[in-house]
Amino acid sequence: MARLTRPRRALSTNPLKSSAPLGAAMAYLGIEGAVPLFHGAQGCTAFAMVHMVRHFKEAIPLQTTAMNEVSTILGGPDQIEEAIANIRKRAHPRFIGIASTALTETRGEDVPGELREILARRKDFGDLKVVYASTPDFEGAIEDGWAAAVTAIVEALVPERDPARSETVARQVNVLPSANVTPAEIEEIDRLIRAFDLTPIFLPDLSTALDGHLAEDWSGRSLGGTRLDAIPAMAKSVATFAIGESMQGAARLLGQRGHMEVQVFPSLTGLRAVDSFVHALMALAGTADAPDAIKRDRARLQDAMLDAHFQTGGLRYAIAADPDLAYALSSALAGMGAEAVAVVTTSGANPIVELIPAEEAVLGDLGDLEAGARKGEASLLISHAHGRHAAQALGLPLVRAGFPINDRLGAQDICRVGYRGTRAFLFEVANAVLAHPHAVRPEDFGAAPIDPEFDHDRPQTAPH
């Protein structure tokens, strides 16, 4: 179990983190008709937007309060009000999610108070849901910003259900996925839940917003996501599932609002993790059986585990990812006999880090990944796309996981959860190992080269 260490040094080399406001914006994009709004300078927004555009290969509607020198000094409520008004005019959103940035947080502004005042005064904003999350860039990473945004949405839009009146919706279940859950993974979780005749509400739901589909019209808002009327209805669900430890807080809040059971699943990758989830679904559905399709998926995963264990057994790898993702992937690989020789993560706020199966988890950067992989003699790296530099320097295969994956297509289609997703992940890792075969040489064993007199004297032109 990992001990979290924070290297004492001034320099970060090749950052691993993406900032918290970006995570919040991504979460907001999973709400129907949304435009996320950064309260900060326009550069903050531009960088985050480009980052997401390159990952999702989609136009990302991300706006800014465009703080300038004067408004930074005098205060920003006017900027917020003007931004909302302009976004309303131009994109007709139904939801605006505001995320603060390091700039406005450093200045120290009472945005919730200002926002209350604005919304009370501007009756014309009445058709609009506005949510604010405090996400300074200098604290946490993408996972924390995402969780803060979801918590803010629950706080603002989910009313408390009167426990005296039983008005729950039978078989309806809330699912709060963490930042690392991809659109394809939401679909897989959705499929698992529906297989037991349960109806999930995902908050947020990137599977219809950033799944990469060609829309009929240009909207300037999110292309899909959790329906706005479904959010207050979450209070009436029979249970709330959090996928990822980082969603614990939001899930507890939602549980309180709806007086319902809460279950946190730190991971849905790996046989045991998925078994636990299926157990929970069976319990919730009141059944002792599972549909044939699920049974078959499990049997196929078992077979895949046996096929892949030849490559994963004794595999030494290094991983750099946000805490929930690092935990999910490393715990699945630990179950396959692989050893994480270096773990680098982004946020000290998530207690799951302590359960990562490694001696140490460094709160660090990709420089730490490279150094740790070299020292631990890793033969595989797992990280987001920027890990390719370390992979190249070390001559190792890289399994891309996390955000951003901007040098490959289809990041939204990566699915590593559920029985099926775990199977794909194990094959992915095993294939990465197989794709980097080491051609044995005599010198590997300390053997002298062959006597040159035996070699064919004419040049050979084999096609290899």
Add this chain to the structure above:
Amino acid sequence: MSDALKQTVQEAFNEPGCATNRAKSAEARKKGCAKPLTPGAAAGGCAFDGAMITLQPIVDVAHLVHAPLACGGNSWDNRGSASSGSMLYKTGFTTDLSELDIVLGKGEKKLYAAIREIVEKHNPPAVFVYATCVTSMIGDDIAAVCKAATQAFGTPAIPVDVPGYAGSKNLGCKLAGEMMYRHVIGTIEPEHTTECDINIIGDYNLNGELWQIKPLLDRLGIRILGSLAADARYRQVAVMHRARVTMLVCSHALIGLARKMEETWGIPFFEGSFYGVSDTSEALRTMCRMLVERGAPADLIDRCEALIAEEEAKARAALAPYRPRVAGRRVLLYTGGHKSWSVVSALQELGIEVVGTSVRKATETDKARVVQIMGDETHMYENMAPKEMYATLKAAKADILMSGARSQFVALKARTPWIDVNQEKHEPYAGYMGMVDLVRAIDRSVNNPVWEDVRRPAPWDDPRPATGLRLAAQADPAPGPVNDPKDFEDC
């Protein structure tokens, strides 16, 4: 089968160097050692397969399969013999005969043209031409084509007249040796020779096994002059007649070749194995003793003993940490021949219990050794059908299966660790360092947590009743990651 081929096969069966053969009555000997195959219950490879296994590791030779697609096309690039030089042996060459070629008898012409193409394009030291069932049946005279091509192109074209239907894989290995004896060995003289030149026959340098041994020979000043066919060059086969001693590695199939070389050129041979610590030492001892008998400096023996003492101590030290991790585990061994006992003794040294060993292809001497090592015959078996093996493993009568790739999935489907110890394996296990690698592989496999996971009951097979809405505690939000999936099992 042509008369010439029939004659060759008969001779191969009547091998005076083979202990099994010698033990037979005159009549039984005449019948040969090929057991008739049972239609509907045969699984092994054919004679052509055996010939390819034996010869294909010669790395700079172009191996040309004269056949319709299946023989070459379905089998090329599937073995792990390593090369330190040319990679030409990994290129799949076949004449890929069509229906018209067969009907119109164009096979020989096509073969001749194919040899020319290879010589022009790849310029190898030799082209080996493999006959197969169809091309033998339609009467293609590959010997004649090879002769003509050799004269025309100036590159030796060597006929390997071992069609699949001639018999088993094992027979194919024998005949491949015979082909080398007839057409290659003795055709080139080495530039120089030493008193410590040896031949190694029957090793294929799978994943570098030869190179696990070679440093030992390097240190003793022993040179591998001839090789059939570990990391071999064509020249190394052609000059084999000038070695002082031949070592026959774990191979009964090539004993005929070793004997013929002894008769023709006076090169004595011994059978040895580099599998396991004590076997490796024994092989080195015998090799040095025989070299000294043939004129090598007498101090070779002392240097050999010193090397053995040093390497054995090193190996035992390296094995020690694994002992507690593997001791007491029960292994079912399904290999055969020499390995029936050599692996057993190696495993027993580590405290591993061998619950059974198959004695397929093993000689009476081998079987006697098994009895000697394991105490009695109860753990010895001939063949085991997959179904029976599955039942044995499933009933947890063994913790590990060590075998060849064919039974891999029997083990896996029985959720039992499996270690590849036959020719398709992906890791080298030869010599002292190979023994450490083997034990590391056993440790890695048997202690992999995956076994526990795949044996877990599925949620729907779990005896715990589904209790409706009973999820995690309703109480206050608990701090920290209390929702470890493991905890959830208890609710």
